[in-house]
Amino acid sequence: MKLTSRNLDQRLDTLYDAVIAGGGAGGLSAAIYLARYGLKCLVIEKGKGRSMWMQELRNYVGLDPHTPGRDLLKQGTTAALGWGADHLRAFVDKVTDQGDYLEVQVNVGKTHPTAVTFKAKYLIAATGIIDILPELENMQNVYDYAGYTLHVCMICDGFDMWDQKAILIAAREPQIEAAFVLNWFTPYITVLTDGKFPVSEAMKTRLQAHGYPLIETPIARFLGENHQLQGVEFTDGTRIEVTTGLVNMGSIYHNHYLKAIPELTWDGENLVTDEFCQTTHPRIFALGDLKKGVNQVAIAVADGCLAATKIWRTIRRSQPPRIWVEQVPNPAAEPLPAG
Numbered sequence: 001m002k003l004t005s006r007n008l009d010q011r012l013d014t015l016y017d018a019v020i021a022g023g024g025a026g027g028l029s030a031a032i033y034l035a036r037y038g039l040k041c042l043v044i045e046k047g048k049g050r051s052m053w054m055q056e057l058r059n060y061v062g063l064d065p066h067t068p069g070r071d072l073l074k075q076g077t078t079a080a081l082g083w084g085a086d087h088l089r090a091f092v093d094k095v096t097d098q099g100d101y102l103e104v105q106v107n108v109g110k111t112h113p114t115a116v117t118f119k120a121k122y123l124i125a126a127t128g129i130i131d132i133l134p135e136l137e138n139m140q141n142v143y144d145y146a147g148y149t150l151h152v153c154m155i156c157d158g159f160d161m162w163d164q165k166a167i168l169i170a171a172r173e174p175q176i177e178a179a180f181v182l183n184w185f186t187p188y189i190t191v192l193t194d195g196k197f198p199v200s201e202a203m204k205t206r207l208q209a210h211g212y213p214l215i216e217t218p219i220a221r222f223l224g225e226n227h228q229l230q231g232v233e234f235t236d237g238t239r240i241e242v243t244t245g246l247v248n249m250g251s252i253y254h255n256h257y258l259k260a261i262p263e264l265t266w267d268g269e270n271l272v273t274d275e276f277c278q279t280t281h282p283r284i285f286a287l288g289d290l291k292k293g294v295n296q297v298a299i300a301v302a303d304g305c306l307a308a309t310k311i312w313r314t315i316r317r318s319q320p321p322r323i324w325v326e327q328v329p330n331p332a333a334e335p336l337p338a339g
Helices: 025-036 069-083 139-143 154-161 173-182 201-210 297-317
Strands: 015-021 041-045 086-089 091-097 102-108 114-125 129-131 166-170 189-192 219-225 228-234 239-241 244-248 251-253 284-286
Touching: 015 025, 015 102, 015 297, 025 041, 025 069, 025 297, 041 069, 041 114, 069 086, 086 102, 114 297, 139 219, 154 173, 154 244, 166 173, 173 189, 173 201, 173 244, 284 297
Parallel strands: 015 041, 015 114, 041 086, 114 284, 166 189, 166 244
Antiparallel strands: 091 102, 102 114, 129 251, 219 228, 228 239
């Protein structure tokens, strides 16, 4: 059922088998599997996640490579609702361990948010990350190219940068290391710092040895049309010609609601999980970008299947089997007369 502030009261007393924080590819995959296992689940989606920025799913099996991420999410949401999952647009604020169940506090609404609490046997954390983009005075100028010819994932889009004139935008010196991986796809790389940090002499020497120009002047704007990058203009008025780029400025992790749970084990901002995406807290699972591993849509979808299946197996094994009552022999009944 699609939940809103108008019908929330119908579910506030429900003990869900699982609440899924995040309605991206991983969260929707988990919801579809859980619902088809006959379990009660709720997807809580804040909107505008990383998948929404994917303009084309070029490496997802079975989809036209021009399929945008928003279409994948729309189809996944429709499927999850169709199989019986609940779905709510809201923001997960806090998770509290109550022993036999978890309390998930969410804020519903943007202008005047209302706090409500749901109960669940398990939580699947699939809220993901959002990539940090260059902060220009005109951010629409960034959005015109981000996800089209200005990329954030080398694994996803390295092929589309093959032998093109590329920029690598970094926010810290360690992020420049990506240039020495990007050169698998193209050697025509110019490194930009956007004026954010000084570059060491050792790194300058490495870049020079590879023939990669370094520009430390802040970016004024990106140049091009119809989402096709053609160049970069800097605040000193200079310009360079480029046709593609990789933004490697880090990510913001949407994991604040889990930070107060002491049983969880972290590796930086990523949660440590087992082969079924179960964290070191037995009632909490983590999918996709929130756990250690490769940040790909295909991985998140598989993670959703794994987490949902582990939850189903655990619940199934804790309950008595269903039997066909009419077929079970009753030793107290009188024997049937002989033929």
